[in-house]
Amino acid sequence: MDKRRVVLLIILLSLIAVPAFTQDPYLLNILITTGIWTTSVWGVRVIMSTGQLTLGHAAYMAVGAYASTLLTMKAGLSFWLAFPLAGLISSLVALLIGFPTLRIKGVYFAIITFAFAEIVRLLIVHWPSLLGGYGGIPNVPPPSAFFSISFKSRIPFYYLILALSLVTYLVMVRIGNSRIGQVFSSIHESDTLAESIGINIMRYKVTAFCIGCFFAGLSGSFYAHYFNFTSPEFFTIWQSIYCLVFVIVGGAGSVWGPPLGSFFMTLIPELLRVARELEPVIYAVILIAVMFLLPGGLVTLPARLRGKKAHQSLLDADERRKDG
Amino acid sequence: MKSFAESFWSKMVILGVVVVLAIPSFPLYAAQKELKFGAIFPLSGRGATWGMAAQKAITVKQKEVNAKGGLKVGADTYKLEIIWEDDKYNAAAGRMAAEKLVNRDRVKFILGSQSSAVILAVQPITEPNKILFLVNSYAKEVLAPDKPYTFRMVLTSNEILQGMYPWMTKTYPNLKAVAFIEPNDASGWSIEKDCRRMAEQNKYQVIFSQFYERGTSDFYPLLNKMIAASPDFVDFSGAPPGDQALMVKQMRELGYKGKTFSSTTMDPAEFCKIAGVQNAEGHISNTHDLLGAYTTEGQKKYYDGYIALYGKPFDPVTPKYQVYLDVLIQALEKAGTLDTTKVMEMMEKTEEWGTIFGASKFGGKEHYGIKRQIVTPVYISEIIKGNLVNRGTMMPALP
Amino acid sequence: MTFSFFIQVLVNGFMLGLTYVLIASGFSLIYGIMRLLNFAHGEFYMLGAFATYLLCEHLGVHYFTAMALSMVIIGVLGVLVYHFFFRPFRDEHDPSLVIALGIAMLIGGLALIIFGEKDKSVAPVFSGVIQVWGATLSRERVAVIIVAIVLMAALTLYIKFSKTGQAMRAVSQDREAAALQGIGVDTTFRLCMGISSALAGAAGALLAPLFYVNPFLGMHAVLKALVVVVIGGLGSIPGAIAGGLLLGFVESFGNTFFGDITEILGFIIVMIVLLFRPQGLFGHG
DSSP: OHHHHHHHHHHHHHHHHHHHHOOOHHHHHHHHHHHHHHHHHHHHHHHHTTTOOOSOHHHHHHHHHHHHHHHHHTSOOOHHHHHHHHHHHHHHHHHHHHHHHTTSOHHHHHHHHHHHHHHHHHHHHTOHHHHOGGGOEEOOOOOOOBTTBOSSSHHHHHHHHHHHHHHHHHHHHHHHHSHHHHHHHHHHHOHHHHHHTTOOHHHHHHHHHHHHHHHHHHHHHHHHHHHTEEOGGGGSHHHHHHHHHHHHHHOTTSTTHHHHHHHHHHHHHHHGGGGGGGHHHHHHHHHHHHHHHOTTOGGGHHHHHTTOOHHHHHHHHHHHHHHO | OHHHHHHHHHHHHHHHHHHHHHGGGSGGGOOOEEEEEEEEEOOSSTTHHHHHHHHHHHHHHHHHHHHTTOEEETTEEEEEEEEEEEOTTOHHHHHHHHHIIIIISOOSEEEEOSOHHHHHHHHHHHTTTTOEEEEOOOOGGGSOTTOTTEEEOSOOHHHHHHHHHHHHHHHOTTOOEEEEEEESSHHHHHHHHHHHHHHHHTTOEEEEEEEEOTTOOOOHHHHHHHHHTOOSEEEOTTSOHHHHHHHHHHHHHTTOOSEEEOSSOOOHHHHHHHHOHHHHTTOEESOOOTTSTTOOHHHHHHHHHHHHHHOSSOOTTSHHHHHHHHHHHHHHHHHOSOOHHHHHHHHHHOOOEEETTEEEEEEOHHHHSSSOEEEOOEEEEEEETTEEEEEEEEOOOOO | OOHHHHHHHHHHHHHHHHHHHHHHHHHHHHHHHHOOOOTTHHHHHHHHHHHHHIIIIITOOOHHHHHHHHHHHHHHHHHHHIIIIIGGGTTOHHHHHHHHHHHHHHHHHHHHHHHOSSOBOOOOSOOSEEEETTEEEEHHHHHHHHHHHHHHHHHHHHHHHSHHHHHHHHHHHOHHHHHHTTOOHHHHHHHHHHHHHHHHHHHHHHHTTTSOBOTTHHHHHHHHHHHHHHHHOTTOHHHHHHHHHHHHHHHHHHHHHTGGGHHHHHHHHHHHHHHHOTTTTTOOO
């Protein structure tokens, strides 16, 4: 336990220290982008922890992004108010959609989330006067100064996303260690069984869904204010699929899955730029290779290196997920 | 003594050989200074047709410049290097590509994208960093007074229709009612707005306008409705060339007898193959037969350069993209400096540029709020019996 | 709105629907029997179109021979993809989704590099149009309709009456029970992939001369297939047929009478179906 804490502290301190060693905006951009996806993908993981597969996570990021954009640009609110509100609005939408749909399970639920995501995207596009249409909304303002720290350079953004990621991490760990997390797990194992011992599975599924979409909304809001631009193209079915891919590649069994998956899958396209037109092919090959070599995700790499077989590490991942 | 002389001279010979072999690495003969431009275009995915066309044209010009010894800016001569990045026709990917070009490769000049969303997502990086951004996408918002470092290097429907619609009224005065069909995406919407405005200016009656879902290949439902409205001609400028060809084929099958029209460029051979030669008869487009009636020396040179690099068949969609690099190079040579602000001012000040299309200039202060839109001649052609026939050319007015 | 206009709308819907059925039936078969959402299915459709293009336009093969050959080639490709990529993840749901996605991206990416980005065309075998109760239909389309109906009929009969078809149905209902009864699950899966991919290839071959051929056909096709099988019922061939035709009619009527808002309509129907009858029109619970 203590060893883990020390490792975590070291990781945190090194992340905090990064800007002291390099102010390269390109590098910082990769870390910031990783942070955005990590936050969002942790949300996917918490939804998956109740056994629901979401193929429409990007839609909730979109809700957060557009809500935050409109609140700051049209309603004149400060980013610091619009940002948490964006998360809340996303989880509100999740609540409205979740109630009727979460009783559906498995692949059917996944398709519902996908259909809903497309509907959201099409709604955004067909309301150009308010939501900018296909062209999106340009000139989204950066966050206003925070205690005299202005957001002109990239470094304040870096610390903001680091803080957001840290908060999200702590929430996820707390959930994992708490009773709620255990209930989520038991629902994932067998919801009929859980129901039979008196658990109101709908309440817990909706809670997980709302929590997951809350973080999607937050990450979407950050996205818009960091890129100074929001567009339906940021939140297509591909982005939703990537959210899912990131968590599976990272390893859904561990809370470290999302950051590993997000970092790895953000880094790969950057490293593959040299491959030019071969990049999509090599990306696909890497994706497939990772699935073959590490079906439990990147988190199982240490175990695999220690010599456990692939299937064993998959079982271990399952075990770890149950432990939270 | 003999052996000493031998060994001395053999050493000299060896030294001489080594010196001669090492000559390429002597600083005196070192590689020319390099000037790096960035280029963000769709090189994979659906937009690849346009992105690769741009890549081909720009590469032809690049090779031409380097073959002549390089680009002379002030006292220095540079070998032109272009760093190509794929934006996958997606704003997020385009933004990441721009990040790399601006912050890692530290380019000061970027040629880029045909996607408005990409450009709008990239401008927040390029404008504050004073990166000269030469673009090509149809959305009006891409050019704005608060974005002085962005120039549009290709005509949009706003400029093209200024030439083509009046030509239509003159050449086919019986055509009064027009139908628009555009895809549901940023360009489609942008173009439809321009078409409507131009139609009104030219006293056309817009009796039908509908957007279609991207990826559609069966247009029968939409065309059935369009034909029932009885348009005299149909304008589908926003649709990709393949879709345009399919629409022409299908509307002829359904019995449409009116004129088909597009303000964009296409490859006539490909078009006729997909649409069917008989169906394509009379189709009007903004395609220019490079070796035809209005050819110039520059165009012939570009044609030869293209064939030398890529072989036949020649791609008629490419020539307009050559202007990107051509004008930038002239601007750099004229400004004599790599300082982007000075180059930008030079581009704004200069009243006329020589391009392969003849004299061109920048305009647009009235329409866009800033003089950043290039104005090159508009070519009109018609497909007659499967061949492209040049019908006219004019310069759009863009105050 | 005249009578012939209305008939045209119906005929358009039928035609559109049949194209969807062709693509969706194989997708539905794979999900029904293998419980796998095969994202790569659209890429097999695209490859079928390219195979036909290469055979017809570059090797001068007669169109119908090319179509038959394409079916065989893509069918074999499907079996190979199953054997090397899907089989190891047969029982793992999440990784198999990512693998299917990866294969789709791989095939799409390779196709772009090998074939280039330009639209290609296959010369149609039939030309001219015919009139059906006032509605116009090109002879090409009539041929496609006939072949499509034949293929669907053959598929339905095969699943219903043949021994291997019955084995497939057994495996789809209960994999373990079927295995206990001596049905080779792996063999059944191989057959299923082969047939589905061949069907996708057939769809590609059939629609190639009608439309155009480029490496980007896959994604759109698989998304439409997803909508169709959801409406019709995952795993049911009659469902794929009903779902496909329904979607075709909805899109035809929608685009004719409501305009481009139709794009949303398909997804709204999907959500409604999933909320009130998640197994689809013909699915089994």
